[in-house]
Amino acid sequence: MKSSPEIRIANVNDAEGVSRLLRSAMLTYCADSGISSSMLEAMTESVESVADRISRQTCLIAEVDGEIVGTICIKDCPNPLVYSFSDKTYDFLKDYSHCSYISRFAVIQRYRKSGLGIDLITKAISTARDSGIDLILLHSAASNANMVDFYGKRGFEIIDTESSRGYMRGLFANISAHS
Numbered sequence: 001m002k003s004s005p006e007i008r009i010a011n012v013n014d015a016e017g018v019s020r021l022l023r024s025a026m027l028t029y030c031a032d033s034g035i036s037s038s039m040l041e042a043m044t045e046s047v048e049s050v051a052d053r054i055s056r057q058t059c060l061i062a063e064v065d066g067e068i069v070g071t072i073c074i075k076d077c078p079n080p081l082v083y084s085f086s087d088k089t090y091d092f093l094k095d096y097s098h099c100s101y102i103s104r105f106a107v108i109q110r111y112r113k114s115g116l117g118i119d120l121i122t123k124a125i126s127t128a129r130d131s132g133i134d135l136i137l138l139h140s141a142a143s144n145a146n147m148v149d150f151y152g153k154r155g156f157e158i159i160d161t162e163s164s165r166g167y168m169r170g171l172f173a174n175i176s177a178h179s
Contacts, residue, residue, distance in 0.1 A: 005062035005069055005116050007123055014061055015051035017068035018104075022050070025106030033141035035167040042104060053104070060123055062107070062116055070107040072120045074127055077101045083137055083171060089160040092173065099135040100128035121154055125174065134176040142170035 010018060022042050030037045037043045053059065053073060062070030077083075080099040084090040102124055107117045128136050140147045142161050148170065156172040163169065 003064050005064050005111065005119075007060055007062050007070075007119060010054045010059040010061045010071070012051040012054050014059075014068060015047050015054055018054070018059070018061060018071050019045070019047045019050045021068050021071055021108055022104060022106050025108065028109060029106075029141070029144065029147075032146055033144040033167065035141060035143070039166045058127055059104070060120060060127075062111075062120060064111075068108075069111045070116050070120050072105040072124045073103050074124045075101045075103065076131070076133075077137070080135060080137065085162045085164070085171075086160055089171060092159045096135045098133060099137055100131075100133045102136060102138040105138075117150065118154075125154070129176060136174040138172050139169045140172060142168040 022045075026040050026042050027037060030040065057073045057075045059071065059073040061068050077099045078097075080093045080096045081090065083101070084093050102121070105117075105121065105124075107120070111117075125136060136156075138151070138156065140151060142148065142158065148158070151172050154174065156174045158170040159173045160171050161168050162171070
């Protein structure tokens with residue numbers, strides 16, 4: 001019988017396993033989103049780049065018997081306006097002085113629909129909230145119905161879309177009730 005995944009903060013020694021997981025999971029994400037894998041920088045980033053992100057951000061991993069089966073990163077962003085790309089986005093973000101940004105969220109195929117993704121994003125949200133953040137942002141393909149639904153059930157709403165990377169990306173926001 002398999003052990004349950006244990007979620008912990010990643011360290012730079014986890015970079016190779018995180019990199020391998022991201023490449024595998026992003027292939028499914030691309031297929032589900034109807035986009036080419038060449039459009040995602042996660043598909044081409046080096047292990048060194050992953051290690052650098054782990055050293056600069058709060059990156060969580062889920063591990064089972066030494067294998068990394070899930071990951072998510074939370075970055076502190078002192079100026080949410082860096083994510084503004086239209087008047088609509090600007091109008092939404094202008095009242096916020098600080099946010100967290102979620103990226104590189106992935107779960108290995110055999111653990112999808114097991115609740116692990118929910119556990120990872122819940123932990124990421126609580127990590128941001130514990131540091132006093134009221135606004136959490138992330139991008140995801142607007143065409144990926146599974147992810148749009150998943151994020152929606154976790155309190156994220158699409159506030160705007162853009163296509164600068166060759167596909168329609170939604171900017172999702174999760175606002176704390178006490179903001």
